[in-house]
Amino acid sequence: MVSVEEVRHLAHLARIGMKDEELRLYAEQINEIIEYFNMLDELEIGNDVEPYRMSRGYKEMRDDIPVAFPADMLSNAKSMKGRFIKAPKMG
Amino acid sequence: MMQADKVMIGLEIHCQLTALRSKLFCPCPADYRGKEPNVNVCPICLGMPGTLPLLNRKAVEYAVMLALALNCRIASRITFYRKNYFYPDLPKNFQITQYNAYEQASVGADGYMELDDPKGNGVSKVIRIRRLQLEEDPGRLVYDGSIDTSNYALVDYNRAGVALVEIVTEPDFNAPNEVRLFLNRLASILEHLNICNPALDGAVRCDANVSIRGHARVEIKNINSFKDVEKAITFEIARQRSLTARGIEVNSETRHWDDARRITVQARTKEEEEDYRYFPEPDIPSVILSSEDLEVIKASMPELPHARVERFVRAYALTRDTARILVGEKYLADLFEASLKYYDNARSIANWIVTDLKGYLDRYGDGSNGSNNSSSSSSSKSDSNDNSNVNTGILARITPKHIAELAVLVDSGKINRTVAKQIMQKMLSTGMLPSAIIQGMNVDMLSKKDELEGIVDRVMDEERKAVMDAISNEKILNYLLGKVMKYTNGRADPKLVLSMLKERIVDLRSSQ
């Protein structure tokens, strides 16, 4: 079970300010989600099943060819100074 | 030294794969130096929802090469992880990196580097490499004014997503000078593999953990050049020793290297390791590296510094010491081998490069290997295919032909070493070939008596007091010799001048 204190810590790590009732609400919702996933534990899958992992051969990867993205990405930025994106200073 | 006083140092080194032309997970150009902010960005490196990272094969190839050069075990399945933290330089709020908690996911693990004994007695120490991994560089933060007075950060994401190799060593260093030897050797390996140019500003960064046995460990972050690592560690050891000497316990903490004040200062701690909540990156399939793939990479690897030193000793009959100095800075070794094509005298060429050229560079500098010249980002041209020589100063002007001509002029007796050194100065400052300099400066050695009689007589005449002193004290002859050399711009044959001076003094003595 996820506690309110754990959610408070996660909120702090994500630099999000949350009120106590919000923390309680999210802790409750997170617990519901985790409980829903618990259904997977009840599946019959046998004993020696290798977990599926996506993989790809070395040769299939991208070549090192530079391509500049054609559109100016800055049009979506909210706050700019020159071509810099303005962001909060972190402690 | 008491055993309890033993110092233990470990390193965490970040090397940008500056030879790559695109970023690690997107095709944006990787060369961000000197660019307008936020021009090399795309939805992938800005972490837009719905985008998929695409791994750069060359980055894996380069990381494997470096891992092999550091004697690592190579993962047959290379896997990426997300490291979660929130900071404006990280647009996705996680960094794609590698993590070895469950199996070896990182490109390399359990390697080592042998350090040569500085006195030339074989291997003096083995430093173990814990892991070597690929990860993405975060963006760059700048502040209006200073970080303390500004109330916002300005972000440039051109660097975000550039490929880094992180190398983590075991805490096997016991002294700062061992760290220097290691980093110099690493820089030489990077240059020989031609995957990272350590002279580029910010291309190599180093964190260090330092502890005195029996006391807490301190992390030093923010050391932005290999040159400063030794200074930062030396400072930190002195700080910890002074604490323990006064009975004060060392705090386990993170400190920053303050480049301007040359001290380490306490840093506000970021996240704890568990707060990063590493988990496998679901958007990047693991890379399967077959033994055939590995063989292909191995076969394509350039000669490594260690092998090159041995070849220089074997093929050119250089001393191991000379060979090491040459190979220690790749451009010197390259210059040496290229000069031999013009003049096949290895010892003579090596001598000019190791003693004279390197001596000059050590003294006056020219962005030599391993030294992070902070101005290099503005002055260096972006030549990302061949990044082995981006020096724009002296070394850009000096070709193998310069070195060969100089050596030939001296070895053939055309000029003496004094004149040769003058020519070298001029050659380094102008880039003119020695043969051209010689034509303009009338420097052939004056080695005939009749060419020198007039000048010797003039000095005897002008320096009467010294001449009188020389009659009773032959050491004064060197002073008179100096005067003759000055009048002849160093062109006179010193042995001949000395014998001419002696003759005259003997005459004077007998006539007294």
Ligand SMILES: [Zn+2]
């Ligand atoms: Zn991009």
